[in-house]
Amino acid sequence: MNTRIIEPCAGAYQYPLLIKSLLLSGQRYAPQQQIVCGQSRYDYRQLNERIARLANVLTDAGIGPGDTVAVMDWDSHRYLEAYFAVPMIGAVLHHVNVRLSTDQIAYTMQHAEDRLVLVHDDFLPVVEALADQLPSVEGYIQLSDDAQVAGTSLKTLGEYEALLEAAGTHYDFPDFDENSVATTFYTTGTTGNPKGVFFSHRQLVLHTLNMATTLAAYEGVPLLRSEDVYMPMTPMFHVHAWGVPYVATMLGVKQVYPGRYEPNRLVKLYRDEGVTFSHGVPTVLQMVLNCDEARDTDLSRWKLLTGGAAPNEGLVRQMAERDIRVYTGYGMSETCPLLSLSYLRPEETELSVEQQVAMRMRTGMPIALVDLRLIDEEGQDVPADGVSVGEILVRTPWLTQGYCKEPEKGAELWSGGWLHTGDVASMQPDGVLQIRDRIKDVIKTGGEWISSLLLESLISQHPAVANVAVVGVPDERWDERPLALVVPVDGVSVDTDTLKQHLAQFVDTGQINKWAIPSEIRFVESIPMTSVGKINKKLIREQLTTQA
Template identity: 75%
Template sequence: MPTKIIEPAEGAYPYPLLIKSLLLSGRRYAPQREIVHGSSRYNYQELNARICRLAHVLRAAGINEGDTVAVMDWDSHRYLEAYFAVPMIGAVLHHVNVRLSPDQVGYTMAHAQDSLVLVHDDFLPLIEALAPQLPSVHGYIQLSDAPVPGSTRLSPLGEYEALLAGADSTYDFPDFDENSVATTFYTTGTTGNPKGVYFSHRQLVLHTLSMTTTLAAYEGFALLRSEDVYMPMTPMFHVHAWGVPYAATMLGVKQVYPGRYDPDRLVRLFREEGVTFSHGVPTVLQMLLNCEEAAKTDLTGWKLLTGGAAPTESLVRQMAARGIEFFTGYGLSESCPLLSASFLEPGQHELPLEQQLEARMAAGIPVQLVDLHLIDAAGQRVPEDGASLGEIVVRAPWLTQGYYRDAQTGAQLWQGGWMHTGDVASITPGGMIQIRDRIKDVIKTGGEWVCSLRIENLISLHAAVAEVAVVGVPDARWGERPLALVVLAAGAELEPGALQQHLMQFVSQGQISKWAVPDDIRIVEAIPKTSVGKLDKKQIREQVRDA
């Protein structure tokens, strides 16, 4: 029997889910709250006016519906304005990952067919070198934090602030199909060129609503509410800064944008601007704890959400010792990104840290509207018993529907009608996800699986360890064996054999098997990181292979 569809009344408005609707509430609830970046400080009324001005500037630069506008900037008020103005005129915002290699940056901009580039002074040398490779780009707008913009050979259309000053502060943003592409950015994999993901207005609005509910509604996870002060520690080019700028703007909270990340500056802004909520990958949070400003600042009450990589138990304990409320989220570039978040039961805050660790470190519970389960290599569902391992596959309203101009790889991503994450996990009967490893990072030794994240976590518990990465390396007898790279804490001295002895206690306790203890542990000065601060295990394996 067919479903019933009732024709709407004549004149009824079919409200499309467009990014412009996220701007309606902030200026109503908190018109005087501020957006802060460097010396720039203005309220939500002015934010809306500046978004309108930017829309006029983009139109005057020849940007039409469907054109792609690239942004190359640090975390700033300008970037926040572009989050809205570019898609609200029907164009596509390309978040350029400025930390990729120059060749990769050039590839992503050419592949996205960018028409206009908003470029910060710091990236002028890069874009000048790439300009001959970007035939689709017909203009540049210069972004500057200095009183006098940097010199360039690009002949820009003008400097951002000067152009905005001459534009109208009102704009009648049009309605259009909510499935229109709003944003795109590129994610790097283990092989080949970066892959372009893309998200529609509808997807971003639904993700924002779910993000806001997740961060605000639960007493055990109250990270971003109306009186909070938000400062990202995730680049705004990286998965929409996890989507939080959209949620913060809809709520109308005070927002502080730090520019280029420097741990000491981040702590000063926390102290001086009254920041209460931030998010970042574990390596950035570790640098934050170790910086000079942190040593002389009371960090009590700072709510931090981590993601992008599993936090170590050592990091969680350090955070707790400094009075930081620490939680974990899970997602990926292809998922916009939020899929799940850690969750404390009522009253669990009052329990000793030992009884909170698992809940705070786990990838948590799937958030609203997310359908998620595990499958084995044959595609069959894996029991949710807390022990059985499988790949996470997922459906949600905000997942990229493929890779831009790469139908074959997109079909692999969506094999069987579920998005394949590439993450190996277990799920408890209560629904808590525990990420065990990336499929490509699981170490297969002698027919057994060793999860690199588990070994990293146990090594990190040694007081002399500041950072650790574990990878599998080829072995003629066992197929693969784990190898560990370790950065020591400042002033610490340690022989690799001492770390093997450290791990043997966990073998005795039955937490790991003897064959999971690395034969090769190397003390190094630094561990390679990706463009967004994660451990770069691909590069580590390549370096070990070349050596």
């Protein structure tokens, strides 16, 4: 195609999309607004100054373009500063998943070839045990919350705050190619070692701009605007805390970082700091709602975005009863992450809370710049009729372009020029997406398929159920049958017959078929979770196989 290309005139500046540009507006529009974490409290002018100081510390430590800097910290102001300073000098920020096993942490740090590690006192024992296995690491910077710095056998460059205090307050951040890698982190799959995904400056800037528009501009999803107060409840090592810290910083909103997650502390911070917007996976939100501090706290100011796993109806109803405005987002580690968001049309906002529950649980509308389609097992597009299901394929400017050092797996991810999500969904005629299940979690029984997510949502509506997971187990006659693990509400008695009778009502209304009722329901004290708070169905299936 012979398109016309703009020929810039002599001297025209070619503006690269770099993370440093996201820092321009916050201190312009809200220089007095605060960043809060523990005893630390400072404004946006100081944030920019501290980012420059950190950049000087990193440069003095020998870190340059293309080097990888690892961070092992709880959600903190330090992590926010690293979000900017590390990529802004041309280095790559490695968000270490501190909830992985020690062996997996070692693998990711070796694979990423980390040169410098910023490590919180709480993770010193892990790093000390791994130090001999990290040949690429040349130094450590210690992150301490207390005046009394913990002792360590590591040869550190010093403590973070002391190093920043001694560093210069100005850094001339350079321009470079916007396609330079800015961040990397590792996503755990069903088999093998964690896979490294990576994102460029261009991708993160475009994701930030689009997410800001989606969360702020639409009345149907009024989640994060300039007057809001933001507190994450998603780990900052998990897909850039869903990208929201970049958005919050660009908008100049007050940001509250909670450190290590503890439900009562999160509610206290919500109350004391005037938090209005947070995000988290359903299991974290469930713990927050059920903690002691939440019982007597007015939560009606809170707007919550949930994702990472489909919320069940019991949780969404519980939030609605507390007048919390909840919305559901969809994405994955490979997608930076946001792809779609539940959206209330003007006429839907007038409905009762009861009527809005299903709408707020929807996977939602694909956001701007997201090209999304559903295909069947033969690779053909499925109709948008709300019934037909297929795998979600996507294209958008902020998708990872492959897996680090694993071209074969990257080619599989991008088979046919579309990113394959592995999620099964349907789409309504009006474009609303609804996740039905992960491909690997769909239960195939007697030639038909059952959505484990739907069963979990229906079982969760029983008042005696605190948490539930449904998986398929082998069956000689039917290939697979659903099995449910149920955590009862503390002090409440419930049995298998009661829950099967509960599910029978949904057979009568046509929501499920009779054969979808689990053959077995087991009552357990807890359900295995992944490192990012999702139900670990892979582990559940392995445990059930071992017990068989």
